[in-house]
Amino acid sequence: MSSSPSRTIPIVPVEEVDEVGLYEIRRKIYPRAVSGIFARWRVFFVVATQLVFYGAPWLMWNGRQAVLFDLGERKFYILGLVFWPQDVVYLSVLLILSALSLFLFTAIAGRVWCGFACPQTVYTEIFLWIERKIEGDRLARIRLDAESVNAKKLAKKGLKHAAWIVLSLWTGITFVGYFTPIRELLLAIPGRLGAWEIFWVLFYGFATYGNAGWMREQVCKYMCPYARFQSVMFDKDTLIIAYDEARGEPRGARSRKADPRAAGLGDCINCSICVQVCPTGIDIRQGLQYECIGCAACVDGCDQVMDKMGYPRGLIRYASQNSLAHAWSRSAMWRRVLRPRTLLYAALLMAIAMAAGISLALKNPLKVDVIRDRGALAREARPGVVENVYRAQIMNTSETPQSFRLRVEGLPGIAVAGIEQPIDVGPAATRLVPFRIEAPMEAGAPGSHRIELIVESTGATPLQRRERATFILPRP
């Protein structure tokens, strides 16, 4: 197939023409350690997000785990709040808020989420740190991998993988600890773990180990959908990691003492530090590429080189395409951060966050569903009195026991019957109670009438819920 000349299109000036397949073998990337302002920011985000992730399951709240997603009971506890399946709208709100935040931050500064806070980046960063502690930095690692198998290599690799696996398993346990109380989970580890808990600990641990230890940049390049669709939120005013071509080119090696202008050179000394520190292995000097996760490691790397050379910093920097094209000043570029789309995203974000906050603050912990019996429309209870049958699902989502009274409004002489009041419902519990509503035959015209069932707690701060229902009066 490949030998057929008609199917092989020679392409634009290529010096070394090779045969390549439709699949590529990954070239391992050895990112070089880098320090600088953005590296410090990344460490900050790694520590902050992981303190929350590893720490939250250990917090207690009124004698229960503060953050617990109890799938079996279908209740999600977050600090003082208890979410029931009926509260799924808050999940939608959370997703909308996350999406809008992603839009906003991406429109302003590109893939900052990818570069600083995404778990893939965060765990890769942690795993790289372990790797560096055990195997050394970039060159040492390249050399170690090139060595033939020997005791020292095996020891280092073994130690590294052991450390990775321990961390991964702990991550898996922490993850499952959000669904099974983590203290019980740890006590159950010697042989009493459920099959699904074992599966999820191992699965999540394996995913951490595989993604952060082995897959790394390939997750972003090939697997992550967000990586790709963030590209469409970029515009010419979005701050991206950019190489200042006008200032850097023509690149070339030179002595520190030489005047680059006299030698006809730009500021780029072609030291390739920016390529060596890149966790996705690209050369930022080729411009904006889809592989770039916006981690700014090359910015830190290049700034150090510029300092050594005595050149101004910022040959690689956060810059918008407009600012590079028009040679805008920093302040001119930053002014364009406030543009209609970012303002709109920010306004929407604030509005929805406020609405969600108000709604959460006013959340009624009493929920009631009233279901009319479909088997019978209306019955004559006693001569002249009609009854309809209902069941009420009374959900006490508060964490204290409650007693409720039912009453009904909507027709003259209408009343609740056939139920012992008050109705006790335990903390975070549900009761399904059948009851009847009675009304005199002459309370209204035959047919269906709107009525309102009022459920009220008897406590000091009464909870109340009004539910609409229908009452049917038969033809006499």
Added chain:
Amino acid sequence: MNTFTSPFWDLWVIVIVVASILGCAWLLWSTGRIKVKGKGPAADGAVSVTGHVWDDDLEEYNNPLPKWWSNLFWITIVFGIVYLALYPGLGSFPGFLGWSSTGAYQQERANFDARLAPMYARYAAMDIEVIARDPAARQTGERLFLTYCSQCHGSDAGGARGFPNLRDGDWLYGGTPETIVQSITKGRMGVMPALGAALGPEGVRDVAAYVRSLSGLAHDNLRSQLGKPLFMQNCAACHGAEGKGNQAMGAPNLTDQVWLYGSSESAIAEGIIKGRNVNATAGTNAMPAFGEQLTPAQIRVTAAYLWGLSNPAVAAK
């Protein structure tokens, strides 16, 4: 599945499944061997193309997929073959594990019953009157009733036209704990023959008037007197000479104020003319058997709940 399809469809499914798997394998194998001219993708600037050209100059870039990605496809093929060997999928071949959805359902039910067994164990030997006094058992009984019985008998067990009220103390087949358990376990089939032809239109009205007189409802005296001998002749065998019914066969007591289909003369006449559930089908006037769906202990708890409803004084103790 073979009960209603011809073996052709087995073959049809097998051919499609096998051909799809082979086709996927061939596609993976052949694309893995294609080589195109160009430099490696990571080399600076240059791109390679796959060789497809449309409209003279539109070319397809070669953006190579990582090799491990195609290996994932190979893994799915292996998975598919193993799956088809173990589980049903290849026509009517049941798979070596012998899994079926019916079996899975039964397994799940058995597991569920086993989980509930300890909770119900204490009720197995307990007297139904004693269970009825246990508040926890009453709540369980209520939930069982709401799940299995309330569709017909109403959430409050108050019944509806044609479906008996279970809390009025009046029982078609008897209200002792044992008969309630029997009714739930085996179901009931209430049958009344159609007498319209035998009695004639006037006879039906006469009998209806007599029946109304039995429970003291307003009636035509003359018709009622004419109806009495007809009743003795046609109805008394089941409903008794005094019209007090017979719980052994579920014949209703006609002297009380409880009317399953209504007490109006026309409702009574309709019952006489057309009968009830004449063909003894499990349609109207029949209570389905729950012995298959509920365990004996669940039936005891449900029966205790119902017995308690019609004997509130005892249950409240």
